[in-house]
Amino acid sequence: MADDKLKLYEERKKRFLAAMNLEKPDKVPVRLSLSEFVAKHAGYTLQEIYYDLEKNIDSINKLLTDFDLDAITGAPSLWWAGLHDAVGAKYLKFAGRELDPNTQFQYHEEAYMLPEDYDAFIENPTEWILNTFLPRLHEELSEPGSYRANLSLIKGAAGMAMQQGMNKKAWATWAAEYGGVPAFTAMSKAPFDTLADTLRGLTGIMLDLYQRPEKVKAALEVLIPHNIFYGMATSGGEMEFPLFMPLHRGSFPFLNPKQWAEFYWPSLKQVIEAFWSKGKRTLFFAEGNWTPYLESIAELPEKSIVFHVDMTDMAQAKKILGGRFCLSGNVPNMMLAYGKPEEVRDYVKRLIDEYAGDGGFIIDAAAVIQGDAREENIRAIIETAREYGVY
Amino acid sequence: MVNLTDELSIAIAELDGDKVMALVKERLQAGVKPLEIVKKLQDGMTRVGELFETGEFFLSELINCGEIMKGAMAELEPILAGGGQGYRGNIVIGTVKGDIHDLGKNIVVMLLKGTGYNVIDLGVDVAPERFIEAVKENNAPLLALSVLLTSCLDSMKEAVTKVKESGLDVKVLIGGPIIDDNFREYCGADFSSNIASEGVKIAEKVFA
Numbered sequence: 001m002a003d004d005k006l007k008l009y010e011e012r013k014k015r016f017l018a019a020m021n022l023e024k025p026d027k028v029p030v031r032l033s034l035s036e037f038v039a040k041h042a043g044y045t046l047q048e049i050y051y052d053l054e055k056n057i058d059s060i061n062k063l064l065t066d067f068d069l070d071a072i073t074g075a076p077s078l079w080w081a082g083l084h085d086a087v088g089a090k091y092l093k094f095a096g097r098e099l100d101p102n103t104q105f106q107y108h109e110e111a112y113m114l115p116e117d118y119d120a121f122i123e124n125p126t127e128w129i130l131n132t133f134l135p136r137l138h139e140e141l142s143e144p145g146s147y148r149a150n151l152s153l154i155k156g157a158a159g160m161a162m163q164q165g166m167n168k169k170a171w172a173t174w175a176a177e178y179g180g181v182p183a184f185t186a187m188s189k190a191p192f193d194t195l196a197d198t199l200r201g202l203t204g205i206m207l208d209l210y211q212r213p214e215k216v217k218a219a220l221e222v223l224i225p226h227n228i229f230y231g232m233a234t235s236g237g238e239m240e241f242p243l244f245m246p247l248h249r250g251s252f253p254f255l256n257p258k259q260w261a262e263f264y265w266p267s268l269k270q271v272i273e274a275f276w277s278k279g280k281r282t283l284f285f286a287e288g289n290w291t292p293y294l295e296s297i298a299e300l301p302e303k304s305i306v307f308h309v310d311m312t313d314m315a316q317a318k319k320i321l322g323g324r325f326c327l328s329g330n331v332p333n334m335m336l337a338y339g340k341p342e343e344v345r346d347y348v349k350r351l352i353d354e355y356a357g358d359g360g361f362i363i364d365a366a367a368v369i370q371g372d373a374r375e376e377n378i379r380a381i382i383e384t385a386r387e388y389g390v391y
Numbered sequence: 392m393v394n395l396t397d398e399l400s401i402a403i404a405e406l407d408g409d410k411v412m413a414l415v416k417e418r419l420q421a422g423v424k425p426l427e428i429v430k431k432l433q434d435g436m437t438r439v440g441e442l443f444e445t446g447e448f449f450l451s452e453l454i455n456c457g458e459i460m461k462g463a464m465a466e467l468e469p470i471l472a473g474g475g476q477g478y479r480g481n482i483v484i485g486t487v488k489g490d491i492h493d494l495g496k497n498i499v500v501m502l503l504k505g506t507g508y509n510v511i512d513l514g515v516d517v518a519p520e521r522f523i524e525a526v527k528e529n530n531a532p533l534l535a536l537s538v539l540l541t542s543c544l545d546s547m548k549e550a551v552t553k554v555k556e557s558g559l560d561v562k563v564l565i566g567g568p569i570i571d572d573n574f575r576e577y578c579g580a581d582f583s584s585n586i587a588s589e590g591v592k593i594a595e596k597v598f599a
Contacts, residue, residue: 036542093491099516104542106491202494206454210406256449288568334569337541338577372542 008179012070016181016362017240020281020306020326024359028352028389030382031071031183031328031362036104036371037378038063038076046371047096050081050105053163057170064178068382071183071362073244075170079105083159087152088139091198104370109197111204112137118215121199125222133199184283186243188231188275191223191267196249205249209259220267228274235280242283242306243275251288251311265296276304284325286312287367294320310366318355327355328362331381336365337372341380348384356389363389395438399428403435404442406452408459415463425467426477429507432463436505440588450498453587457501464504478509480598481531485513485522489546492539495567499535499590506591508598519553526554526561533597535590536580538567544574551578562597566590 018025039049042059049056056075064072081094093099093106113121113133120128135141140152174180189197195216196205208216231243249255250264272282284305290297290312297307298320307321309329317327331347332339348363355361363385369378395401399418402410411432418428439456442448471477482503486496493515503510511529513521526534534554538547551563564582565575575583582593 099491100489103489104540106540108491109494202450203454203458203497206451207458209451210455253443253446253449255451259449259451333541334571334574337544338574370540370542372544 002177005175005177005179009175009181012179012181013240016071016183019360019362020242020303022303022323022326022360024391026391028356028385028391029070029362030068030385030389031073031364032067032069032369032378032381033073033183033364033367034063034369034378035073035076035078037369037373040371041066041375045095045101046103046105047094047101049075049077050079050094051096053080053166056080057166060170060174060180061178064174064180067378068386069180071181072174073183073368075167077105080159080163081105083156083163086155086159087141090137090139102371109201111201113199113204115204115208115212115215118212118219122215122218122222125226182241184244185238185241186231186235186280188227188234188243188245188271190245190247190250190264191220191227191271192250192264193248194223194227195219202249209255209263213263216263220263224267224270227271231271231275231280232278239279242281244283244285245272246285246287247290248287250293251286251290252292257292260293261296265293269300272300272304276301281305283328284308286310289313291316297321298324300325306362308364314351314355322355322360323358326360326362328364330366331364333365333367333369333373336369336377336381337374339377341376344377344380345384348381349388352385352388359391395434397431397434399431400435400438403432403456403459403463404438406439406455406459408455408462411459411463412466415466419466419470425471429464429467429471429477432460433505433507436460436502437591440502440506440591444586444588453498453502457498457505460501460505477507479507480533480594481509481511481529482533482535482594483511483513483522483525483529483531484535484537485517485525486515486537486539487543487546487550488516488518490538490540490543491515493537495539495587496537498587499537499566502587502591503594506594508594517550519550522550523554523557523559526559532561533564533594534561535564535566538565538570541569544569548578551580555579564590564593 015025015027015029019029036046038059039046042062044055044059049059056077060075084092091108093108095101095103135144141149143149200208235243250260255264275282282305285308287310294316302324306326306328307317309317309327314330335343395404399414402414415428439448443453484496484500486493500510500512511525513525522534536547536550547565554563562581565578565580566584568585570583570585
């Protein structure tokens with residue numbers, strides 16, 4: 001690692017960690033959750049970054065050369081579309097395949113798990129996933145035991161290992177050559193979200209809450225240790241940086257308050273507390289509006305999360321969670337795409353004035369930044385934070 | 392807020408699926424006209440929309456109610472003579488090109504159907520030309536366009552622009568969690584909302 005880059009890495013890391021520990025760093029850290037914007041900035045189509053791992057990784061080199069960021073979320077595409085094609089995944093639609101070459105990838109939600117699957121899932125989730133769920137979800141696995149299915153399992157596993165190996169190498173390069181610091185180093189989900197997004201789908205889970213609440217609870221129980229294990233496994237033993245937890249169906253107004261307290265919160269709380277007991281903090285990436293639930297979230301151990309604000313009322317979040325957890329967010333993505341740099345500047349200034357004063361604050365957009373964000377607006381966030389965010 | 396007096400309307404507003412199905416069958420056997428039964432169901436559904444708007448109901452109640460309605464309609468539709476009679480009007484709806492999200496749209500469809508409109512749902516990733524064709528074919532006074540992704544907002548603008556340029560006499564409603572008045576103006580749409588239940592109110596204005 002070149003000396004100047006090492007110094008830069010250490011400076012940024014110190015700033016980022018200090019904010020998460022509710023301390024006052026030298027400046028308000030800037031962590032931008034950038035995805036498809038990075039491809040556009042580097043001059044790649046979305047099809048290129050979804051299908052070509054090297055371009056996906058290279059786009060970050062360009063980003064880190066051009067922008068001064070304290071923490072980055074990694075290569076713009078989480079997925080390698082070639083891997084999904086190799087197994088015939090039905091649940092993701094990619095640019096250049098089902099969508100135009102410059103269209104955002106999208107998740108195709110269905111009730112991939114049926115009501116009658118609950119018992120088998122609860123009995124042995126891994127067995128059910130391998131024998132029933134994967135064949136249902138992947139064209140190439142539709143006939144388990146066939147040569148195509150066997151081949152696609154090999155291809156899928158090899159592809160996954162290749163992608164992870166390249167990503168690991170990329171992170172080492174970003175740190176050494178650009179001083180790039182990771183915003184997180186592990187991932188997991190709320191048990192209810194695993195069940196509600198990926199398995200039962202929105203309509204399915206909503207009906208289950210009325211028709212088979214006990215099955216839902218039993219499935220959540222099974223998912224708690226699984227999601228804890230998954231988080232720790234993906235951390236690879238790294239404990240300084242947080243774990244990324246994108247939160248979906250606990251936002252307002254999906255569930256009524258009774259359902260939220262009964263089905264969403266207890267299992268999520270257990271998962272987050274388990275991480276914290278092992279020394280791993282959670283980036284509570286609260287997508288949508290979580291204002292009605294702030295009081296419950298305040299029950300979590302001090303500093304155990306970074307509460308990310310998307311559409312949650314920032315003033316309420318500060319009032320209820322401030323001084324307990326670091327807050328991050330919430331420059332509106334509509335403003336980044338359709339607003340002017342002056343508006344962005346004013347917004348960032350106001351965030352710093354009103355919420356960053358006593359430390360424990362990280363500047364970020366409200367949601368993941370896609371290809372529609374304008375470069376001048378991204379620059380405006382960073383420049384304003386650097387200018388006004390000095391403690 | 393509607394005041395419900397009918398047992399069936401109350402049952403659907405209280406999300407009592409078993410009771411709804413039992414009452415529908417009972418009334419059909421007693422010779423009540425299917426259309427009258429549908430009307431009672433719609434009253435209950437309207438109440439559910441109102442409760443969602445006032446924050447007493449959440450999406451879980453709304454979706455559950457929609458599924459109960461679907462079950463009841465499956466019983467009633469085959470015997471509704473000459474299909475289409477009794478509808479309050481035709482509405483074309485779909486998610487704009489480039490976006491495949493439909494959860495929000497489906498909730499709006501459910502509410503509109505539930506309150507008595509004939510909804511022509513074109514699905515997701517719909518090109519502007521298909522919207523124009525469907526409006527023409529169905530002579531629909533209202534077109535509803537849905538979007539979730541901010542990166543598909545330009546696609547929304549394109550759809551609205553093309554529909555307006557076609558010269559069709561149709562009002563355009565745009566909806567999605569990120570839609571606001573500024574964007575409605577930018578697009579040139581007639582109505583906008585980010586709340587599913589407002590779709591019904593807007594339809595009532597258009598079909599008044």
